[in-house]
Amino acid sequence: xxxxxxxxxxxxxxxxxxxxxxxxxxxxxxxxxxxxxxxxxxxxxxxxxxxxxxxxxxxxxxxxxxxxxxxxxxxxxxxxxxxxxxxxxxxxxxxxxxxxxxxxxxxxxxxxxxxxxxxxxxxxxxxxxxxxxxxxxxxxxxxxxxxxxxxxxxxxxxxxxxxxxxxxxxxxxxxxxxxxxxxxxxxxxxxx
Numbered sequence: 001x002x003x004x005x006x007x008x009x010x011x012x013x014x015x016x017x018x019x020x021x022x023x024x025x026x027x028x029x030x031x032x033x034x035x036x037x038x039x040x041x042x043x044x045x046x047x048x049x050x051x052x053x054x055x056x057x058x059x060x061x062x063x064x065x066x067x068x069x070x071x072x073x074x075x076x077x078x079x080x081x082x083x084x085x086x087x088x089x090x091x092x093x094x095x096x097x098x099x100x101x102x103x104x105x106x107x108x109x110x111x112x113x114x115x116x117x118x119x120x121x122x123x124x125x126x127x128x129x130x131x132x133x134x135x136x137x138x139x140x141x142x143x144x145x146x147x148x149x150x151x152x153x154x155x156x157x158x159x160x161x162x163x164x165x166x167x168x169x170x171x172x173x174x175x176x177x178x179x180x181x182x183x184x185x186x187x188x189x190x191x192x
Contacts, residue, residue: 058096060089061147064124072129074153077160081167084125084175091176095183117183121145125175129153135174137181149178 063085067075100117124140126148134155140146151174159167 058093059119060092061120062122063088064122065127066124067127069127069129069153072127072153072157073160074129074156075127077156077167078127078151078153078171081159081164082171082175087172087175088123088125088179091172091179092183094176095180099180099183099185119145120147120182123147123149123179123182126150127153135178137178147182149175 065084069075096117122140122145124146128150130152131154132152135149135151138148138150140148156171159170162170
């Protein structure tokens, strides 16, 4: 058998002083622990994308405000407690989510689920000093797509003595409750 060929010797280093020569030995890399996620990140989840798409697709009708007596104590209590447009918009989005969100696992025996909410063209909030119910809803004389929420100010005068967070929750709850009447399923006109 023939002898193995001799290898060429390594030439002298041409590196500048202070530079480390290359070695053929791989450097060992120490593994590090994965970072701990403090919050569950849903940004890429199917559920998060569906909810974001649903929230973007909610059509907010024109929101109007009509105050018949600005000097009434109930007007001051109402206006100093809530930002009505923000409460109405948030309420409309919640109603769409909870009344018209597609069920995650519909059963064969469940009734048909309406997925297309009514689309009012406008919602007018009336603040009136007359006596009556705390609030009520009605349809405008223009047509059935223009809705009205009537707030009776005399019932809100006493709220001025309540702490602001309680007053805001009470008024917000009334507004969202009244909004539900506009968006609830009516059996295709067969329910009152």
